[in-house]
Amino acid sequence: MRPVAFVTGASRGIGAAIAKALAADHDLALTSTARGGAKATAKVCRQLGAEVLELQHDAASRKDADRIVKAVDQAFGRVDVLVNNAGIVVRKPTVKMSDDDFDRVVAVNLSGPFYLVRRLLPGMIARGQGRVINVSSISATLGSAGATGYCASKWGLDGLTRALAEELRGTGVLALSVLPGSVATDMLEGSGFQPRMTADEVAGVVRYLATQAPAAMQGSRVEVFG
Numbered sequence: 001m002r003p004v005a006f007v008t009g010a011s012r013g014i015g016a017a018i019a020k021a022l023a024a025d026h027d028l029a030l031t032s033t034a035r036g037g038a039k040a041t042a043k044v045c046r047q048l049g050a051e052v053l054e055l056q057h058d059a060a061s062r063k064d065a066d067r068i069v070k071a072v073d074q075a076f077g078r079v080d081v082l083v084n085n086a087g088i089v090v091r092k093p094t095v096k097m098s099d100d101d102f103d104r105v106v107a108v109n110l111s112g113p114f115y116l117v118r119r120l121l122p123g124m125i126a127r128g129q130g131r132v133i134n135v136s137s138i139s140a141t142l143g144s145a146g147a148t149g150y151c152a153s154k155w156g157l158d159g160l161t162r163a164l165a166e167e168l169r170g171t172g173v174l175a176l177s178v179l180p181g182s183v184a185t186d187m188l189e190g191s192g193f194q195p196r197m198t199a200d201e202v203a204g205v206v207r208y209l210a211t212q213a214p215a216a217m218q219g220s221r222v223e224v225f226g
């Protein structure tokens with residue numbers, strides 16, 4: 001049986017690259033905010049041999065988390081690899097950022113991953129295997145001006161990963177995070193940062209974590225910052 005990977009934010013950028021990097025030997029559940037948004041990614045993944053379920057999803061919504069987890073369970077009956085990749089940034093100086101801006105970034109980037117982890121972990125633990133890979137950011141190791149919500153959400157996501165890893169010791173389930181630097185995607189536009197790597201390079205690291213990383217890497221934060 002092929003393992004099943006669940007990748008959020010797979011319509012474009014890093015998430016699309018991760019889906020394609022896993023498609024040759026995984027079946028896939030792919031999300032995006034728009035119905036049909038991950039269609040192009042799904043087409044390529046099917047050509048690479050994957051069975052693909054496309055899902056519309058707002059990462060900030062608990063109801064959407066319930067709905068998509070149920071749909072994936074009905075389609076595949078299991079999730080072996082959860083990649084929490086969906087993310088947003090609001091770039092404004094803190095004094096110009098509204099409470100709603102801050103709450104939205106934290107809801108998508110931090111609460112969203114928790115909602116899926118909480119719902120998918122029981123199955124992984126029961127099967128004695130699974131991997132949760134959270135796409136964090138090098139911004140979880142430093143501060144970026146004009147990105148307080150984003151930095152807070154990614155530092156928080158790494159805290160979630162680390163605490164989860166401690167809970168999961170001995171279960172066969174790994175919690176890991178990837179911390180890319182500046183990647184050539186839509187998100188980087190307008191940031192003032194020059195791209196330092198491609199989405200495919202980040203996806204290669206995620207593929208390693210999904211398929212080869214040893215249990216000794218439990219809780220690792222893998223910086224991709226060359």
Ligand SMILES: NC(=O)c1ccc[n+]([C@@H]2O[C@H](COP(=O)([O-])OP(=O)(O)OC[C@H]3O[C@@H](n4cnc5c(N)ncnc54)[C@H](OP(=O)(O)O)[C@@H]3O)[C@@H](O)[C@H]2O)c1
Nearest residue numbers: 009010011013014032033058059086087137182183185187
């Ligand atoms: N680009 C970088 O330099 C960089 C660096 C470090 C970390 N990262 C992280 O890498 C991840 C992917 O970023 P990217 O650069 O590939 O960004 P991107 O090109 O802007 O793509 C973002 C993806 O997330 C999805 N998404 C956005 N809001 C969502 C929501 N509310 N619910 C569900 N999905 C949502 C988007 O779906 P739609 O197409 O439907 O909007 C899209 O698939 C993010 O977590 C980001 O923080 C990026």
